[in-house]
Structures are given as structure tokens and as C-alpha cells.
Amino acid sequence: MKIAVCVKQIPDPATPYGLDPETHLVQRPEDQVLDDTDRYGIEVALQLAEASEGSVVLVSMSPAGTLQGIRQALAMGADEAVVVSDPALRGSDALVTARVLAAAIRRLDADVVIAGTESTDGYSGVVPQQVAELLDLPALTFARRVEATGDGIRIERQTTTGYDVVEAPLPVLISVTAAAVEPRYPTFKGIMQAKSKTVEQPTVGDLGLTPDEVGLKGSGQRVIEVRPAPARSAGTKVVDDGEAHLAIVEALEKAKVI
Amino acid sequence: MKTLVFAEGTPAGPSASSLELLAKAREVGDPSVFFAGEGSDATWAALGAHGATTVHHLEIGDSLPAAGAAASMAALIELEAPDLVLFGLNPTDRDTAGRLSARLGVPLISNAVEIDTSKTPITVTNEILGGTTLVETEFTAGSPHLVVVRPKSFIATEVGGGTPTVTAAPPTGDGPAMSARVVERHEEASTGPKLTEADVIVSGGRGMGAPENFEIIERLARRLGAAVGATRAVVDAGWVPYSMQVGQTGKTVKPNVYIACGISGAMQHLVGMKDSSVIIAINKDEEAPIFGVADLGVVGDVHKVLPKLLEALGE
Ligand SMILES: Cc1cc2nc3c(=O)[nH]c(=O)nc-3n(C[C@H](O)[C@H](O)[C@H](O)COP(=O)(O)OP(=O)(O)OC[C@H]3O[C@@H](n4cnc5c(N)ncnc54)[C@H](O)[C@@H]3O)c2cc1C
Ligand SMILES: Cc1cc2nc3c(=O)[nH]c(=O)nc-3n(C[C@H](O)[C@H](O)[C@H](O)COP(=O)(O)OP(=O)(O)OC[C@H]3O[C@@H](n4cnc5c(N)ncnc54)[C@H](O)[C@@H]3O)c2cc1C
Numbered sequence: 001m002k003i004a005v006c007v008k009q010i011p012d013p014a015t016p017y018g019l020d021p022e023t024h025l026v027q028r029p030e031d032q033v034l035d036d037t038d039r040y041g042i043e044v045a046l047q048l049a050e051a052s053e054g055s056v057v058l059v060s061m062s063p064a065g066t067l068q069g070i071r072q073a074l075a076m077g078a079d080e081a082v083v084v085s086d087p088a089l090r091g092s093d094a095l096v097t098a099r100v101l102a103a104a105i106r107r108l109d110a111d112v113v114i115a116g117t118e119s120t121d122g123y124s125g126v127v128p129q130q131v132a133e134l135l136d137l138p139a140l141t142f143a144r145r146v147e148a149t150g151d152g153i154r155i156e157r158q159t160t161t162g163y164d165v166v167e168a169p170l171p172v173l174i175s176v177t178a179a180a181v182e183p184r185y186p187t188f189k190g191i192m193q194a195k196s197k198t199v200e201q202p203t204v205g206d207l208g209l210t211p212d213e214v215g216l217k218g219s220g221q222r223v224i225e226v227r228p229a230p231a232r233s234a235g236t237k238v239v240d241d242g243e244a245h246l247a248i249v250e251a252l253e254k255a256k257v258i
Numbered sequence: 259m260k261t262l263v264f265a266e267g268t269p270a271g272p273s274a275s276s277l278e279l280l281a282k283a284r285e286v287g288d289p290s291v292f293f294a295g296e297g298s299d300a301t302w303a304a305l306g307a308h309g310a311t312t313v314h315h316l317e318i319g320d321s322l323p324a325a326g327a328a329a330s331m332a333a334l335i336e337l338e339a340p341d342l343v344l345f346g347l348n349p350t351d352r353d354t355a356g357r358l359s360a361r362l363g364v365p366l367i368s369n370a371v372e373i374d375t376s377k378t379p380i381t382v383t384n385e386i387l388g389g390t391t392l393v394e395t396e397f398t399a400g401s402p403h404l405v406v407v408r409p410k411s412f413i414a415t416e417v418g419g420g421t422p423t424v425t426a427a428p429p430t431g432d433g434p435a436m437s438a439r440v441v442e443r444h445e446e447a448s449t450g451p452k453l454t455e456a457d458v459i460v461s462g463g464r465g466m467g468a469p470e471n472f473e474i475i476e477r478l479a480r481r482l483g484a485a486v487g488a489t490r491a492v493v494d495a496g497w498v499p500y501s502m503q504v505g506q507t508g509k510t511v512k513p514n515v516y517i518a519c520g521i522s523g524a525m526q527h528l529v530g531m532k533d534s535s536v537i538i539a540i541n542k543d544e545e546a547p548i549f550g551v552a553d554l555g556v557v558g559d560v561h562k563v564l565p566k567l568l569e570a571l572g573e
Contacts, residue, residue, distance in 0.1 A: 024393070094366060095359055123506060124368035125347075126406070129356025133328065138438040139357075140322075142349045144500070154441075157322075158500050160348055160509075161268070165442035166322055172438075177507070178494050220365035220399025229385060229392050232532055232551045239544070240558025245567040248517075248538055251554045255515050255536045257458050257482055258571065 001054035001148070001170075003045040004110040005078065006101055006131070007038040009062040009069030010121040024223035025091055026121065032062060034069035037116040039076070039183035040176045044146050045114050046077050047181065051148060055079045057108055061089065061100045064201060074194035075186035081197070082108075086204045091216030094122070098130030100214065103207035105135065112153065113173040117142055128175040138168035144179040259287045259375055262340040262402075264331075265305065266323065266350045267295025269445075274454065275346025277308045277414035279407060283344060284309040284417065286375045292334065292427060294318055294327045294350070302424055307416045316427040322438035324353030326430035332361050333428035341401045342373070342380065347408055347510075355406050357435075366404040367395055371411045384408075388506075388525025389532055409454070409510040410533070446499045453485045453502065458515045461487035461504055461531070465520020465541060465560055469497035474564050475519060481573050487511065489527050505530035520560045523548025540564070 009032035018027045045056045056078040060070060064085035074081060082104050089100065105113055113135070118125035132139035140146075143155035144163060154167040158177055186194070204214055212218060238244050252258045261283040265276030276291065283289030290312035291305050297315050305313055316323075316330050331354070335343070345355040347369070359366035371392075372383040380403050381396045397403045430436065453459065460482065462475040472486075479486045487504040488497070504511055506526040516534035521527060523539070523546055531537070532551050539552035542559050549555040556563055 019391075094356075094368070095363075098356075098360060118507065124366075124406075125352055126356035126359065126366055126368055129324065129353050130360040133325075133357040133360035133435065136433055136435050138322070138325065138435055139353065140438060141324075141353050158349065161501060162444045162446040162499075164440050164444070166438055166440050168322075168438040171434075177500075178490065179496075179500065220397060221367060221395050222398050223393055223395050224381065225394040227392050227394075229390055231390075234550050234555065235553035237544070237549060237552075237555040237557060240556055240563055242562075242566075244556045244558050245563050245570055247554060248540075248556065248563075248567055249570050251536065251538055252482070252515065257515050 001048055001052035001112060002108065002110045003049055003054055003056045003112045003114060004059050004105045004108050005038070005041050005045045005056060006113070006115040006128070007042065007058050007060050007070070007073050008035040008119050009033065009060060009065070010035045010119065013120055019226055024226055028063050030065040032065055032069050034072040035116065035120050037118065037120055037178070038073070040178055040180050041114040041116050042073055042076050042078060043181040043183040044174070044176050048112060048148055057082060057110070059101055059104050060084070061097055067199060070199060071194045072186065074197045075190040076184060077190055079197065081199045083199055083201050084204070084207065085201055088204050088211040088215050091219060092214055093219035093221055094124045094127050095130055096214050096218045098127050098134060099209065100204070100207065101127070102131050102134035103209060104202065105131065111170045113137065115173070115175050117175045117177050128173060132173040135173070137171055137173045139173045139175065140166055140168055141175040143174050143176045146174060146176065146180055259342060260338065260340040261287055261289045261342045261344065262335070262338070263289055263291045263310070264343070264345045264351055264354060265291050265293045266348065267293060267297060267301065271301050271304050273346060273348060274414070275348060275351065275407070275409055277304070278409065278412045279344040279346065280305070280308040280310055281414055282373060282412040286342070290314065290338070292316070292327070292331055294323045297424070302421055306419045306422045308414060309417050309419050310422045311419070313422045313424045314427040315424055316430070320440050321436060322440055323350050324357050325435040325438070327354045328357035328361055329430045330427045331358050335362065335402055341403065342375070343402045343404050345404070345406045347406060352406060355404055359404050362402070364402060364404060365397065365399055366406065368406040370405045370407045373405060385529065389529045410512045446501050448501060450479060451483065451485045453487055453504070453509050453511060456485035456513050458482045458484035459487045459511055459513045460484045460517045460519065461489070461521060462492065462519045463489040463521030464491040466492070467561070472497060474568070477573060478564060478568055481568065481571050489521055518548050519564065521548055522546050523551065
């Protein structure tokens with residue numbers, strides 16, 4: 001089974017990202033980390049590949065920088081990576097991102113494409129579905145459990161009231177939730193091997209896309225204003241000395257709950 | 259302005275988000291609805307009561323709806339040329355919206371909390387960084403404008419409209435994308451009020467320590483007639499089902515009172531509950547971010563505070 005996993009490099013969430021005051025674009029440092037959300041997709045991919053003597057290729061679009069995030073993903077055990085990194089991509093929205101990812105995936109002839117349900121920084125949560133449509137693939141989305149059947153994939157799909165069991169034949173796209181698997185930690189050996197794995201870096205042109213189709217121009221949307229949300233201020237704080245529950249009773253009375 | 263609202267059929271009728279979206283759509287013009295799933299007279303009446311004048315109905319059988327719905331909607335959009343197409347944030351809404359945008363080659367703005375149709379072009383505001391920052395974006399491409407709206411951004415209200423005209427939506431065609439099938443459905447039963455409708459919510463996080471300690475959360479909820487919520491940390495750990503998750507990837511709630519027990523207050527949790535009228539938090543770490551939004555913050559151990567609270571409430 002050949003598996004392509006979409007993984008995103010993002011600014012480290014521990015140091016919250018800033019927006020460029022003029023362009024309103026996310027400021028992307030040289031050192032970006034692997035989006036934690038995508039570790040689940042990588043783990044599902046590795047398990048499917050291990051069971052079928054298959055291979056796992058990472059697909060990413062971001063300023064390459066130090067490739068720190070991609071190396072983290074390779075260290076988990078993926079075989080190689082394709083990182084589309086091109087200055088023309090600045091300002092690309094979700095659909096453009098999906099076009100770029102789809103173009104990169106098309107060249108791989110994958111049986112299974114895996115993505116997270118939503119990224120930590122952008123969280124628009126529609127890129128996997130857009131990729132599926134562009135590649136004319138069925139999409140098994142919001143998977144909380146994934147298993148291979150003879151000629152396809154079966155998942156448990158989270159719904160608002162429970163879950164559905166859904167299946168589709170190959171080739172197929174799967175979007176996974178954090179409940180799907182427990183991602184493995186890279187081993188020392190994995191970290192060493194990651195350094196010598198192939199990271200292909202095609203440009204937009206290499207993928208058959210023109211600069212007009214990507215970046216701000218291709219995106220059909222433009223940020224016009226960024227402002228702080230009306231802040232909710234902190235109220236009173238009490239340190240529990242054995243009587244703090246009374247403050248809660250009082251608050252519940254005031255809110256007419258009791 | 260012509261607006262089309264996406265609605266998924268649920269066992270309880272049209273999705274809650276579709277009724278919220280109709281409230282906004284009504285403001286700007288004659289809304290029609292694209293309805294995917296099993297319909298009924300009660301469903302049409304509910305949509306009509308919320309202001310829908312036309313319903314385009316697509317039967318989906320056992321296929322996963324999005325691929326067919328997107329194909330059918332694309333054909334409908336060609337015929338009807340709506341300016342604005344609205345979706346909720348439910349799984350099937352997101353699947354359909356993403357596919358439709360790719361199919362039509364038009365942009366999509368996600369996580370919207372406000373849509374300003376008085377401006378040309380239309381602008382959409384969404385929240386980033388856990389709701390601390392608002393970003394206003396304009397569409398620079400032509401219509402239709404596709405928007406995925408966060409729950410509770412608009413308030414569903416009945417306006418007493420009559421039964422809408424119901425017509426069959428354009429056929430879906432077929433293709434590989436439409437080959438996903440639903441083979442089983444499972445509802446996870448819950449007792450008490452529904453999380454998204456509850457007036458009071460008692461939520462627990464990893465600070466509860468162990469799954470069995472959720473029992474005291476349930477007892478407090480019963481005493482207050484409240485629903486039980488949870489963080490993703492405890493849902494992923496398998497302590498409680500996903501249907502209880504509050505936050506960015508869970509439910510958005512807006513109760514009168516939200517009681518957060520052993521919850522740190524991560525950005526992705528806050529985004530789902532920060533609009534509660536009154537927030538009460540119990541956390542033993544006085545630096546916990548949840549205190550930044552709490553009207554009443556109790557710095558203490560949940561295992562000490564909650565039993566005393568229950569006792570004081572005369573459970
Ligand atoms: C105003 C604006 C400016 C932007 N500027 C830039 C820029 O300068 N440079 C740039 O590279 N991007 C840029 N982007 C793109 C952005 O960072 C996202 O990649 C894109 O919008 C996808 O949205 P998301 O992260 O919300 O995806 P979601 O749909 O939330 O992601 C779901 C899953 O899709 C996959 N996925 C999503 N994005 C990628 C990706 N980029 N690579 C691999 N897998 C992915 C992952 O598996 C992820 O878990 C910009 C976007 C906007 C709206
Ligand atoms: C893309 C993405 C989406 C996400 N979506 C969601 C979402 O929808 N909902 C969500 O909740 N999270 C979501 N998260 C996860 C989120 O980032 C946090 O990891 C999660 O909310 C933390 O849950 P918690 O507060 O239960 O646990 P922790 O962060 O571990 O906090 C536990 C808290 O309990 C306190 N505590 C410990 N013991 C006690 C005690 N005895 N008494 C009192 N207090 C105690 C601690 O001081 C601590 O503050 C998402 C993350 C990502 C990356």
C-alpha cells in the first residue's frame with residue numbers, strides 16, 4: 001500500500017504566532033515544528049504501511065526553512081517527503097493549499113491519502129475534503145478508528161451524536177482525529193535516519209501550476225482587518241481555605257440556578 | 259441577496275446549525291435550503307417556520323452524503339446563482355463545503371462568527387488564537403461566496419413562515435468520490451439536557467484525575483439540572499465519549515453558567531465555552547489560564563471542593 005500523508009509545519013504554538021501588521025499574513029519563522037495534529041495521521045499511515053509492506057510519503061506545503069518539522073515526521077518512520085516551498089505561495093488560502101497538495105499527491109499514485117481533521121494554526125478544517133474532491137477520491141473523514149479491509153478501508157466516523165461505521169474502496173482519503181491512535185515517539189535510530197532521507201522540494205511550476213493560481217492572487221480572499229476580540233475580564237479569585245465552595249453556592253444563587 | 263443554507267437531516271429533524279443560519283439568511287433575503295437526508299412533513303414545517311421559502315431535497319440512502327451533496331449543489335448553484343452559501347461546522351457540513359469549494363473553484367471562509375452583507379464585497383469575520391483576535395476577510399473572487407459558520411453565532415428563531423416549496427435537488431451523478439458507504443450507525447445515549455441547549459454545564463478535565471472521578475461531576479450536574487461537558491484530553495483518554503467534548507473540535511456552548519473542574523483553559527477549549535454568561539472554575543494551579551476568563555475562580559483541589567459543594571447544595 002502506498003500512503004501519502006499531508007503534514008503541516010507550523011510556528012511553535014508554545015510561542016504564539018504573530019500576524020504581520022501590514023500584510024496580515026502569519027509570520028513564519030525559519031524554525032517551524034510539526035503540527036501535533038498530524039502525528040496521528042503519520043501513525044495511522046505507518047500502521048497501514050507496516051501491515052501491507054507499503055511505504056509512507058509525507059506531503060507538505062510551507063516555507064521550507066530548516067525543515068525541522070518535516071525531520072520530526074521522518075524520524076517517526078516515514079520513508080521520504082515532498083515539501084512544496086515557493087515564495088509565490090505567500091498568502092495562499094485553504095483551496096490553494098489543497099490544489100498544491102493535490103498536485104503533489106497526483107504524482108505519487110498513492111492508494112491512501114491521510115490528513116488531520118484540522119490544523120492547530122489555521123484550523124479551517126476543509127483542506128482534506130478539498131483535496132479529496134480535486135483527486136476525485138472518496139473521503140472517510142473524522143476517523144476515530146481505521147482498519148484495512150481486503151480492498152478498501154473501514155473507519156469509525158465521529159458524528160455529533162455518536163459514530164458511524166463507513167467504508168470505501170481504494171484509492172481513498174482519510175482524515176483522522178486525535179482519538180484514532182497513540183502516535184509513536186521517534187527513536188534515536190529514527191532521528192539519525194531522518195537526516196539522510198530524501199526531501200524533494202518542487203516549485204509551483206514543477207507541479208504544473210502557474211503563479212497566478214496560487215498565493216494571494218489565486219486565493220479569492222483578502223484579510224482587511226485584524227482586531228482584538230472584546231476581552232472577557234477575570235472576575236474574583238478565591239483561594240480555598242475549606243470554605244470556597246460557599247462562594248460557588250453564592251454565585252449559583254446570583255445566577256438563579258439554585 | 260440570494261442565500262442558500264445547507265441542512266443535514268438528523269433523527270431530530272433539520273440540523274441545529276441550519277436553523278441558526280436561516281436566522282442570518284432571512285435578514286438578507288429570501289433563503290432557500292439544500293437539504294440532504296431523509297425528509298418529513300415535520301422537517302419541512304420546521305424549516306418553513308424558520309423562514310425557508312424553498313427546500314431542495316436530496317435523498318442520500320446509505321452513501322456518505324458530502325460527495326453527492328456537493329455535486330448536486332454545484333448543479334443547483336448553476337441554475338439559481340445564489341450569492342451566499344452557508345454551512346455549519348458539523349462533520350457533514352464541513353465535508354460538503356470543502357468539496358463544493360474545490361468543485362466550483364471558489365474560496366471558502368471557515369469558522370465565521372459574523373458576515374457583513376452590507377459591504378461590497380461581503381466580509382466575513384472569524385476568530386483566531388482561541389477567540390482573542392478577530393480577523394475580517396473580504397472575498398475578492400466572484401460569487402457564490404461559501405462560508406462555514408461557528409455554532410451559536412446566530413440565534414435560531416421561529417418566524418412562523420408557512421410550509422416551503424419542496425423540490426427534488428439535481429441528481430448527483432456518480433464517480434469514485436461517491437463510493438463511501440455508511441454500513442452502521444451508533445448513537446451514544448446520554449441522559450439529562452443536551453450539551454448545546456443546556457442552561458448549566460458542569461465540565462471536567464484531566465484534573466479530575468481518573469475516569470471514575472467523573473461520577474461527582476455527574477452528581478453535581480444532576481443536582482443542578484445541568485449537562486456534562488469535558489475537555490479533549492479526557493475524551494482522547496477514553497474517560498467519556500466524544501459527544502461531551504467542548505471546544506474547537508468539539509461543541510460550542512453558550513450556557514448561563516459553565517462550571518470548569520480541573521480544566522487548564524487551553525485556547526482550543528476556551529473557544530468553545532468563553533461566551534457562557536457566568537464561568538466558574540476550580541483549579542489547583544493559580545496560574546491556570548482558565549482563571550483569565552472565570553467570573554469566579556476557586557484556587558483549590560476539586561476532590562475537596564466538589565464534595566463540599568454537593569453537601570452544601572443538599573444533594
Ligand atoms: C491569509 C492566509 C495567508 C497564508 N499564507 C501562507 C503562506 O505564506 N505560506 C504558506 O505556505 N501557507 C499560507 N497559508 C496557508 C495556510 O497556512 C494553510 O496551509 C491553509 O490555509 C490550510 O488551512 P488550514 O491549516 O486551516 O487547514 P486545515 O483544513 O485545518 O488542515 C487539515 C489538515 O490538512 C492538511 N494540511 C493543511 N494545510 C497543509 C499544508 N500547508 N501542508 C500539508 N498539509 C496540510 C493537514 O493534514 C492538516 O491536519 C495562508 C493562508 C491564509 C488564509
Ligand atoms: C487542533 C486541536 C484541537 C483541539 N480541540 C480541543 C477541543 O475541542 N476541546 C478541548 O478541550 N481541547 C482541545 N484541544 C486540546 C487542548 O489544547 C488541551 O490539550 C486540552 O483542552 C487540555 O485539557 P485539560 O484542561 O483537561 O487538561 P490539562 O491541560 O492537563 O489541565 C488539567 C488541569 O487540571 C488542574 N488540576 C490537576 N489536578 C487538580 C485537582 N486535584 N484539582 C483542581 N485542579 C487540578 C491542573 O492544574 C491543570 O490546569 C485541541 C488541541 C488541538 C491541537
